[in-house]
Amino acid sequence: MKFLILLTICVVAVAAGPIPEDERVNGENGWYIPQADGSFVWVSTEEGEELVEKLEKEEEMEGRISTVPVTFYLYTNQNPSKPSKITESAKSIKNSNFNADYPTRFIIHGWTQSYTSSMNSDIRAAWLARGKYNVIVVDWARARSVDYASSVAALSKTGKKVASMINYLNENHGMKLDEVEVIGHSLGAHVAGYAGKGTKAGLLHAIVGLDPALPLISWKKPNKRLSANDAQYVESIQTNGGQLGFLKPIGKGAFYPNGGKSQPGCGWDLTGACDHARSCTYYAEAVARNSFPSMRCGDYQEAVKNNCGVSYSDVKMGGDTNAYVVSGDFYVPVHSSSPYGYGYA
Template identity: 40%
Template sequence: MLQSSSSKCSLLTVLVLVNVIGEFPLLLAKAGDSDLNEVRIGFGTSFSARRDVRFHLYTPLNRADAHVFSIETVDTLMRSFYNSSHPVRIIIHGWFNNATSLVIQGIKDAYLDAGSYNVIGVDWGVGAGESYFRASQYTIAVGLVVADLVKQVVRSGMAELERLYLVGHSLGAHIAGNAGHSLKAQPLHVIYGLDPASINFFQDEPDSRLSPDDALYVEVIHTNTQLSGYPAPLGHVDFYMNYGRKQPGCKTDVCSHGRSTEYFIESLRNTTKGFWGVGCNDYAEIRQRTCYNIKQQAVMGGEYWQKNITAGVYTVETLAESPYAMAYAGALSSRDVDNHEWHIAADENGNMRLVSYAVPYQLDGEKAKRDFVPERDTRFLLYTASNPEVPHVLRNGDIASIQSSPFNPNNPTRMIIHGWLGTQDSEINRLTRSALFFGGNYNVIYVDWSVGSLDEFYPNSRQLVYAVAAAASNMLDYLARYGQLNKRDVVVVGHSLGAHVAGNVGKWQSGAIPTIVGLDPALPFFAGDAPDRIMASDADYVEIIHTNGGVLGFMEPIGDADFYPNYGRVQPGCGVDVGGGCAHARAVHFYVESILSRHGFVGQQCESFQNIRDGTCAQTGATSRMGGEPPNAEGAPEGIFFLQTANSFPFAVGC
């Protein structure tokens, strides 16, 4: 195709801008041109993703000197500074970039400034240096190579999927999406798409572009929807910075397109501000610039562990110069993997909240101040067959409260404990006691510590688990002394934060409790070997039911028997479960049904926890019942158990 001298000059100008400022996907041919692939920028010739893609590993020990490897030499990570105890972040550049780009170097530095990470930059510069249209066609092939890398590091035990995130800019966002698309059997947990490229990607072809189906959580940051960036929502959560158009302080589309990277980098820094988004009812409000749902807010970027986000569309206002964030929010990044400043935590109904250890302010901007003394404020509500709805209140140190109660030492006792933001009306109380009374006579003691759990500042509630457990343990001792309670007839059951309270009851009882059941024990601020988390040594038999592992609940086995319904991460029937609230609450529903079900939930023992990670249980032939009444006790099969459930009630297969 012949070009005028003016068009050649225009093309030369674009090339200069690309080299100076960065990626800029420009439409280089008009409709009707015979062969778009013949339009070339750069000097790329024949690109093979498996042959030409290089991975650059950066860690705290080699921030500047990358360990470079290919898809055929992933095993060399074992001889590098790679640390399998650190989370993995894979960063993917876009058109006309390579490993030296701001996308990789800037985001890498931000992560390593924030904590201990394995940061892997995906350098597909050989292909990215070709014409935009040819480079855009390489995104599927490069995505498959990235997916292969993920499979290899997960299969070898060097990484866990829930701690491995993908971040891609422009064409790199679609590469991340294509990688996630090919990993649906074991889905990625998080993808961040930074102003995904628009040209040559179409709304009716989600399999070749970034889409919500590519990971359990897909967040998209739009900064140049009028030219380079994709205009329509592509994720579970889409942030339109300044309504996604020209960015303040930018005079060119190149600048606006690149701002998505700069905003994301800043969101990872230890700053006192955050990028707070205001909710929109739909995408039409973005186009009309009429988003005013101030009751629905969310924080853009940062680390995912920490987010309280309702799926949808948001707009974020920024400043014209760095630092760009305007709203007060507190630090969004982590100082190390197990102490993120911001976490996501769920209440009893699976509703997510954004919580911070460093800043005692939550989404409503109010500082929670609650006066909670465990011995004084923890209530012990006794339900029996004679008073199944109206509880009798037991009080530590009050003999009359025991002597006047309907407590019957001849009946088994079940102590039930709610989690964060739980109350007397929580599902775990209402549903569990109803199921128990349907099948027999019990003393159901509900531990209501809502004066402490209703603290909107989650870390305050988290720090109370040991003290609340001490009060509950004292009540058991008091009942044993004045109510003839036989502690061998006691089972303690707790959900989420309440599971850790249950574990600590066992610690205080020094082995006197035969069975403790932890329903998806809370993960935020309990990672690693926190001494006050639930663990196998808390009772003769500790059973854990994992339903949202790696997000709101623990993924690693921490009991004598760990059950992983549907492999313990996501649960069928929960749909697009942004944040995992539905899956987290399923632990309670499964447990309640296990009490009522004639068939029960039968788990197949797997050879190892790695089977659960891989999503393929190598069965040993041993089985064990999950939950149930009476529950398992010492002597029951131990280990890792997998079972499938239906996607709605009744969940037990074959019930």
């Protein structure tokens, strides 16, 4: 499969004519697609969209819904480290510790990861330390495809499966949508967006996109990515903008730690992996300590340039009450090591 996808990219690129390297702008006239070995392959916008569309059509023709497996693992204060695998069945939910009286948090990992990845355990632990919650960690196996494009092609169906679980718990077990927050990292942020688009009884309370993935995702097509309208409130924490993540604002509240492109302490991060992952680390700390004060900016360009003044706003990144009051773009100063937030006491 990997050979066929790369062959398709090369054939389309030859037919369309290559874009000179000095004219390439990631996310504007094409994308640098990450590879499993840490390298990148350039495709133009037309090439990339044709590739993803081709893969999506192949899946529709072959009826591959079974090849988009999604598994749900429930953690609560009663089982904070050993999860219960839950399904859309009364017996499964009844035999778990799910409690509709508690708020629910869904966590969705990104490319190459799984439900056991550190981002999940860190964010899960932060929420459970705050009080009584249902924390449901989503494992989507197609994220572990060595071909990034294949994972992108699975976003819609994966999101629909997450939406199906949300709708099931809402309709049959009393889970309230206005007490549900979905947190997704990288491609998982776009899965969260599709999940939000698929709820039946209203909008989710909130979605938090942790450095929403950029490669093969068009900012101009909000119906195919996480967008500000996918929940009552959508927050984006953007840490590797222009490389693995978006630089343009994704959320109703868009936060730019250190300007949103690179993060202190990550050094010469050629692959962007460290900068990209910091969004998860920052969010876990934000949940645990509410320690990231921000400066309000006129637009995202000001945030990127750290041209938003020196006075803190009354808004903190990752704040639990942001859903009720926050809109706009924010610069967030961060330290190079833990604790990262400037508001840590």
